[in-house]
Structure formats: structure tokens, C-alpha cells
Amino acid sequence: MTGYARAEQQNPSGRLSWELRSVNHRYLELQFKLPEEFRSMENDLRQLATQRIGRGKVEAGLRYSRDNGVAGGLQIDTDRLAAVLAAVEKISGQLRTSTAPDPIQVLAWPGVVRIDSAPDVTVPLADAMQLFQAALDDFTATRSREGERTKLYLVERLDAMAVLVERVKVRAPQVRDAWLDRLRAKIAELGVDVDPARLAQEAALAAQRLDVDEELSRLGSHFTEVRDTLVREEAVGRRLDFLMQELNREANTLSSKSQDAEMTRCAVEMKVIIEQMREQVQNIE
Missing domain, CATH: 1.20.140 (Butyryl-CoA Dehydrogenase, subunit A; domain 3)
Structure with missing residues (x-):
């Protein structure tokens, strides 16, 4: 009943990683450690594991890390920035000053910087389920050997x-x-x-x-x-x-x-x- 398996996958939204380990137990006891956004799939995971495992205390942990710039990242509107810089240059010419604009003030101008909303996790959910099946295959093969x-x-x-x-x-x-x-x-x-x-x-x-x-x-x-x-x-x-x-x-x-x-x-x-x-x-x- 003892066994171990690990499976990783890189997808456009980030990196998924499953780790399964088990120790001896008289009955089947499943424990899932999931990120909050993956909680909805626990019942499906439990049913899938129950079909493949009969006894043992099994811990299944999922790690999910988003790629930089994917989860709520800052995005610069280049067209808006160009318009703001053009306006600053025009005003500077009329005021006859050569002082360079302060980057922080430019970024603070409305519309120059926008914050992307968090992406939909529907695709990671499907990928997580598929990766769990692969980890489960490896896990059961290890226990079979x-x-x-x-x-x-x-x-x-x-x-x-x-x-x-x-x-x-x-x-x-x-x-x-x-x-x-x-x-x-x-x-x-x-x-x-x-x-x-x-x-x-x-x-x-x-x-x-x-x-x-x-x-x-x-x-x-x-x-x-x-x-x-x-x-x-x-x-x-x-x-x-x-x-x-x-x-x-x-x-x-x-x-x-x-x-x-x-x-x-x-x-x-x-x-x-x-x-x-x-x-x-x-x-x-």
C-alpha cells in the first residue's frame, strides 16, 4: 500500500504539480491538499482515486503557480502613453522648459497603466484533472511493482x-x-x-x-x-x-x-x- 508519484505540467496559465504518497492503513483514507481555486474538483478527484486504490492512507497534493504577468499583471497602454508624452512635449515647448517628465507621474496618468483581471481557471482545472490521472497511473504502477x-x-x-x-x-x-x-x-x-x-x-x-x-x-x-x-x-x-x-x-x-x-x-x-x-x-x- 505504500507508494509515491509526482507529475508536473507547464501550461499557458502556469505550472501544475501533483504529488501522491501513501502509507499502510487498514482501510482507504484519502486526503487532498488543493489550492482554493481547485476545491470544486475534489469530489471528482476522490471518485477517480477510489476506482484505482483500495487500501492505504493516501495524500494527494496539488501545487499551482501562475506565470509572471498572467495573474493580475500590470500592462502599459502604449498608445495612451505616446499620447501623454506628446502632450507633455507640446506643453514643455510652449513653456520653454527642457525638464524631462517624471516617469512615476506619467504612469499615474489615467489609462496609461491598466491591471489585468485574474484569468479564468477553467483550463487549469481540466489540465489538473488530466495531470492527476497521469500521476495516478504512475502511482498505481509503482505500487504494482x-x-x-x-x-x-x-x-x-x-x-x-x-x-x-x-x-x-x-x-x-x-x-x-x-x-x-x-x-x-x-x-x-x-x-x-x-x-x-x-x-x-x-x-x-x-x-x-x-x-x-x-x-x-x-x-x-x-x-x-x-x-x-x-x-x-x-x-x-x-x-x-x-x-x-x-x-x-x-x-x-x-x-x-x-x-x-x-x-x-x-x-x-x-x-x-x-x-x-x-x-x-x-x-x-
């Missing part, structure tokens, strides 16, 4: 967890057999007779307590679901959040059932990997 890198990272973590699951699958029957061997050795050491039916019952109960086949099966199913989710052409962040919770649940159950150091180590490694994945999932829309 980051998403591909995150996807590869998650797949690598899933592969690492799959290796750990296979280790547990191999180790689990050995743990059950070792427990039964220790029980028989203890009975022999005590020199007591045990009803075979009773021994079988205890072995069955122990096997049930130590059985992790269901947890391993669900972990495998969740792995498949995560991989399928990563290739969907839609927002998948919330679904991945849920799947990380389910993976963590199974890893915790596996750890609680473990009666073996190797299986416990595998369960702990799984939880470490899941936490790494959960941190990355926060970046996914």
Missing part, C-alpha cells in the same frame, strides 16, 4: 514453511513410536503386568494427543489458498490478513501438541515466518 516483489517474498516464505511441515510429517510417527517404546520400557522396569487392552487404550489416547495430521493438513490447505489469493486480479490484503491468522492458529496448536524438541523447533520457526509474512501483508492492498 512493489506488490510483485512482496508476492515473491511471500511465496519464498510459504516454501520455507512447506519444508518445515514435511519435517514434522516425517517426525510425528517417530515421536509416537518413541513414546510407546518408553512406556513399554517403563512397564518392564517396574516389573508389573499390564492388561494388553489397557495398554492399547493408553497408546490410543497418547496417539490422539500427539496426532498433528489435522493441523498439518490445514496448513497445507492454507498454503494453497494463500498462493491462489496472490494471483487474483483484485484487492487481496484483507483476505491475506485472515489467512495469516489461520496459519498462526495452526502453528500454535502444533506447538502445544508437540512432545518433541525437533517438532517444537519447527513450530517456532513456522510462527517466526508467519510473523514475517504478516508484516508484509500489511503492505498489500
